[in-house]
Amino acid sequence: MLGLIGMFGGLILLIVLTMRGMNLLIAAPLTALFVAVLNGLPLFPQLAGEGAANYLTNYMDGFTGFIASWYLMFLTGAIFGKVMEDTGAADSVSRWIVGKMGMKRAALAVVLACAVLTYGGVSLFVVAFSVYPMALSLFKQANLPRRFIPAALAFGSTTFTMTSAGSPEIQNWIPIEFLGTSPYAGWEVSAIVAVFMMVFGYWWLTKMINKAKSKGEEFESRSTDPNNESRKELPNPLLSMLPLLIVLGFSYIFHDSLGTSALIIALTGGIISTCLINIKFIRNLSKALGDGAMGAVIAIANTAAVVGFGGVVKATPSFEAAVDVMTGIPGSPLIGGALAVAVIAGLTGSSSGGQAIALPLLAPHYLDMGVDPEALHRTVSISSGSLDSLPQGGYVVTTIRSIAGETHRDAYPAFGALSVVVPLLGAVLAVILFSIGL
Template sequence: SLFVVAFSVYPMALSLFKDANLPRRFIPATMAFGSVTFTMTSAGSPEIQNWIPIKYLGTSPFAGWEVSLVVAIFMACFGYWWLKRMIGKAIAKGEKFEERASDPKVKVRDLPHPLTGVLPLLVVLALSFWLHESLAQLALIVALSGGVLTLMLINFQYFHDLSKAVNAGTTGALVAIGNTAAVVGFGSIAKNTEAFQTTVEVMANLPGNELIGAAVAVSVIAGLTGSASGGQAIVLPLIGQHYIDRGVEPEELHRIVAISSGALDSLPHNGYVVTTIRAICHETHKAAYGSVAALTVVVPLIGLAMAIALFSLF
């Protein structure tokens, strides 16, 4: 879950930025880049954006993995370089880390071995790989549940003030649900308008290269609804079988749809963007969204163009 990543990684990111004396307004971009770009849309990812196409295209989570791997490496390297460049420019202008009274306090206590943190992740990946054919999207729920149980078994003796953590987690979950529900509600109303239906029809019937048509359609609808999964769910029933009948390889279409859904979905009104910038990091869109857009909109769009080119050439 993207929100789980945001809530759990923020304290660590805050500590790292503090130690390195880096401007904290780049924390949202850093977290978003690591959770809603190549990690969300690459082959093998347990994120729902990589699994929705399976229902419509009859593929697997590892569809188009060769091109996906190349694109993921590019996005990771280019995005990291761009992030460092933006932070470097900010530091050159005199920006630095600024502490706030609301920052969480880190207590020194016994912690489990760092390698134990990898085991729950491996459980999630293993279960999603073994069960995806028999359980389809339900495999995600089973895999994540397995990861949570593994985490609890390994770290139970290290839990500190569990009830307080549960209360804080519940509050954070409600905030995330509220922000996302508002955006999804807006998208649900918008998609019932005549203008939206006309837009969908135009996007689904673009002339020329089918992969480009699919990419444009999914990207635009994801941007309008503020949801990557929403863009896929609306567009795939319209173009999935139609493009396959025209000779498009299902694996290629799967990967293009997944990558394209993770570009314009990260516009300012996206639920994850709003929650991460304002509710978790306590920043403003004016201060933080520019770097978020660079890493979660521009970088994926470049990666998408690369994926289309590679599929077309090979």
Template sequence: MLSMIGLVGGLLLLIVLTMRGMNLLVTGPLSALFVAVLSGMPLFPQLAEEGQANLVGSYMGGFTSFVTSWYLMFLLGAIFGKVMEDSGAASSVSQWIVDKLGMKQAVLAIVVSCAVLTYGGVSLFVVAFCVYPMALSLFKQADLPRRFIPAALAFGSVTFTMTSAGSPEIQNWIPIEYLGTTPYAGWEVSLIVAVFMMIFGYWWLKRMISKAVARGERFLTRDNDPIAENRDLPNPIMSLIPLIVVLAISFIFHNSLQQSALILALLGGVIATYVLNRKYFQSFWNAVSDGTMGALIAIGNTAAVVGFGGVAKAVPAFEVAVNAMTSIPGSPLIGGAIAVSVIAGMTGSSSGGQAIALPLLAPHYMDMGVNPEALHRVVSISSGALDSLPHNGYVVTTVRAICGESHQDAYNPVGALTVIVPALGTILAIILFSLGIGI
């Protein structure tokens, strides 16, 4: 009982401290300490008996294993995003979409811009940085309340694109290692779910904004608003080619190289961006350097919560919780979806949730004869639901650092679109797979 209190209390502590603005690299170990103390776990290896879990060993084991597995993907993904940004290619693609859709479709233009960049392999954080200045300009011209900008950015980045079949984002690639699938697993169902999330989520976003405008909310200008740069941008077609290169390489090599195909694909995207748009770079090597630092921060934040999960899964309460979730009556896909989503919520990371859950769940469900493609897609989509609770690194960065909003003002629409909509998408995916579609 005390262990369960520690597990739940540690998660709540992680959320509260993060919402108060504390760094994830601090809140992760601190929350893990809370879990360990209430569960009676030894704090240091020297205090533990042979084979007994301890705080430092469990935390650092989770932290380092995630870095070992995913550092190169984070590194190349961040560098690719930064070179797309520095060359103006990302802005060129976004501006082209805005021009085509027009001012009347300001919100749709932002969502589509984020979706194209995300599905092309640009890091989620970089997408938000790139599109935010244009989103701010569009919201200002349309006189829409700016507190909805984080929701528009997040909806276009972390819902119907991040976890869809073929996506180069790691949330679609982690299951491959454990299930022996491909990034295109369950693509028929994935397509249906993505269309549903896109249409329903956009309708909901527009409805929330319309209600706010009807209540008298308007755009409020701030003194520190970024000023849009007037700079020469590359041709949008030339800017799109690197995104196509990433998708093409990952498709060609996913069978032979599996997870490592993403490394080759992102490297190809970096090279293509440089070759096609090199005269537009402000500083290629500075972009590489900034991307490297961004990768270290991103993987550090994710690994910090994966480390918390490493401690959480070593306490008795975790096994009780997993057994309860995997024993849910009905389709095993339901238990898998709930388990991954809950663990992703605990860690505040979809990728971290998968990295913790799949080594435990995959063998169990594969032995039961669950279709690996169906499990891959359900796990991927469900990991993108509860992960977006307030302590999620992307949410904190987008709401506060990029958009300059408070959680109190901006999180409700973000939570609606990035928690509830993917949860509904998960339910739809389970229903479709249960009917035999895509299997």
């Protein structure tokens, strides 16, 4: 009992500290320590048996493991965004979009840009880095409150694309190994759910933005924003879109052979093509490279801090007990699977982690019961993209704080509505549709 209090109490404490603005490099290890102490984990490897779980090893394995796996993707993604910003390419594309779609649809343009890149296989973190400069320019020209930018980025990346049939994102591929399905499993239901999430989510985003504007909220410039006011000329908007297409194309071409490493090639191609196409518009390339590198370090450190917390949580006996309870939920296997994956994703702060932990336990049991593997695949995939976006989630912290420079207090209400509530409703709809035999 004390261990469960420690685990859920630590999670709640981390969420509270995150919402109050505490630095995650302090909050995450402190709350992980709280979890470890109440679960009786040894604090140091010297106090534990050989190979046994302990606070320090499990936290640092999670922390350093994430950096080792993702640093170069974060680095190239952040630099690509800064180069697009420095050359004026992001501003040029955003002005062209506003001219074609109108200022009232600036938020929709951000959502669609994220959706195209995500469905094309670009990592969620990289999409946020890449699209943010354009999103900032779009919101500035449309005079929309900038605190909604993270919500627009997340909505376009983590809802109707990330977990939909055919998506190359890992959240759609993990179930294949355990269920023997394909990336297009349950595509009919997936299409209906995706349309629902997109329409309902965009309506909700628009409503929140309009409500804020009616209260007098406007776009507020900051000293750290790129200054393009003095530019006499901007690059050609259509040519400025080519680097984004190159990133999308390279990631698609090399995805099967290189996996996530394809993003390094794709983003490097995007950086080089941006510089070559807009060479005469470059202002300060060395500063853009330096700012991008620093932004990547801050972003990945914040995310890794939360991943380390998840590493400690997963090593506790109470986590194993919670998994046993969640995977043994009676009733409809689709409901049990969706709840188990969502809750575990929330505890670990990772949608892929929720699936990877729950499916090895769920899949054999449910398949023996005769559950449709395609229905289970799509249901757990959609549900995995819900509670992983609680305030302490790695993607959440990176997007809100490190990329957009907002506070959780200002940005998370809209962010959570679109990246937690909307996917949860999508999962409920999927269960209903599969249950009636669609």
